[in-house]
Amino acid sequence: MKKCILIIEDDSLNLKLIRDVLNVSGYDTLEAADGKTGVDIALDQKPDLILMDIQLPVMNGIEATRLIKSHQATCHIPILALTGYAMEEDMKQIQNAGCNGYISKPFHIRDILNSVKDCLLKTGKRA
DSSP states (O other), X not given: OOOEEEEEOSOHHHHHHXXXXXXXXXXXXXXXXXXXXXXXHXXXXXXXXXXXXXXXXXSOHHHHHHHHHHSTTTTTSOEEEEESOOOHHHHHHHHHHTOSEEEESSOOHHHHHHHHHHHHHHTTOOO
16 A cells, blocks of 8 residues: 655745655655645645655744644654754754654755655554
8 A cells, every 4th residue: 555645845846856756656645835734634634654844834844743743633643854954953843843853955865765764664654
């Protein structure tokens, strides 16, 4: 059974790249361009994994992560942050919000695939 990954990313080029790479690798994808829409999709569709940009319009990725993790129906979904901000304080904030890890921007395709696979395996969702 294919795993479904929700990509919450406001940069259309990054979104397309990530979506295409994941689809070619056998994953189904859902998409949102802002944090609020991402939370709504996560609550409705309950994906196997979420890739969450941190700098998002409407609601940032930290707030969106906290909301997703606060709902019983979605608190188990692993979330990987997509961030260009890799300072120690930022990493603490990302971890405290409930993210299971992060992928630094700019990223390489193999970084995304390896991180997705590793995160799904660690959370028992077989990649």
